[in-house]
Amino acid sequence: MSCDEKTCEFFEPGHRACGGCGPALAARLITRATGENTIIVASTGCMEVFSTPYPETAWKTPWIHSLFQNAAAVASGVEASIKRQGRDEKVVVIAGDGATFDIGILCISGAFERGHDITYICYDNEAYMNTGIQRSGATPYDASTTTSPAGKYSTGNQRPKKDLPAILAAHGSPYVATTSIATPKDLMDKVTRAINTEGPCYIQVHTPCCTGWGFDGAKTMEIGKMALDCGLWANFEMVDGEIVKSRKVKRVPVEDYLKSQKRFRHLFKPQPNEAEIAKIQAIADRNAEKYGIDIKPKK
Template structure:
């Protein structure tokens, strides 16, 4: 059982005020504890937490290439096993390194059954390199490589379902969570690192800079994503949904979209009713798939 009072991700790093990934880093280590080795890909968290010669990490930490964190973690895990050691080996990587660039190495690590926990902090674009779209970018979001304009309403592709992909690899435990619910993050990380085999956690980490909102509103934005059904907190065990967070009187997606700069083109110069309806349909499908709706008369 990890000591939740320990602060293993230190203050004084260089993240933006209100940074979702920074909070995720702190919560992850509260769940995994001192007995942890972190493998981190290139990305926002690597850049703001380890500017040479400084570091915010109070556990062993290894910087891999953008694409190969899972391969490095596989080697670390194999070496520890040969030595009879039992440290938790976790990858902490952004969505670009996870959904796109690192997919091959992740697939290999999970297929081989390495006892690692792969954690994606999902801020839904390549934030460190200029807010380019990734496989995790939501439909219609404005990014520098999916710009909204006269001929475009933003990103034309839906968000990749990576939890389902890794569950199909035979992962014993797959979960999604959000920094808007810190205790949920801690509990799921603790469960994952104590589950034998390759486990996957995807943490929703709102990015005030890339999404365009006041950094004081990070938790509020995270909760809105869940309250609308555009993000669902759930757990899968051996490929089956075990539990999903229920939502009472789910809110319309417009409440979430309208407070972010990346979706402002859907409301200017007039509201794009058709595109907003498509996004509402995504939330409605999520609600049906995971059975999250609870209706209570007001």
């Protein structure tokens, strides 16, 4: 291709995503980084539905639709086949958090244990958005979903977000990273590093969902940045199981981030639920300590 791959578009406009869709922006940035010589395997999910309504497609690279649960297994077979043929395409999985954290974790574990040279990218919008905003293993604590609804006897999801980066690092992955659509250069740099690292690599991309989270689609990037600034999301890199780099922030309290989304609005009505908000603040504080994201004050 004559243009610089970092500025070429391999995910076309005209798809059917919501205005302000975080996963759509993630797809555009991911494919800019992966470039032309890539085979993409995609699970069932929001991105599959809005980007490939038959007979249309938004993808300009080879693209394979798997079942909800087996994208990593399909990618493993593709990788083994092209290796046997002596070809050099990069094999990339793009799947949502439901297909990654829950339904597909068995196939992911197998692919990483076997050491396939693939890059698995999860676009994490923190629930099953395509099928009705149900809770997933990636749903944050106290978020209201259709299967963990807030109400008189509940404050929403009562389980912590699954630490999938740590799980896949424990499988021996040479490179694991988290990033956000709110940090486009960081996202593309990490994807570039992953596809050029031999072995099974994992990237988790924070992709705010205006429909499922309940915010104006014009504020998607703002919401993503707010998650980073309060510490409920951290951008970091792990090499051979060790955290080697994290994005430093001057952290702010979690309240403004929570107030910005309908899924957390029950925590402030009829008055702020200080006890539950404090639990969420504690999650952000633990993230800050674990990943070392706080900017240290100057002495």
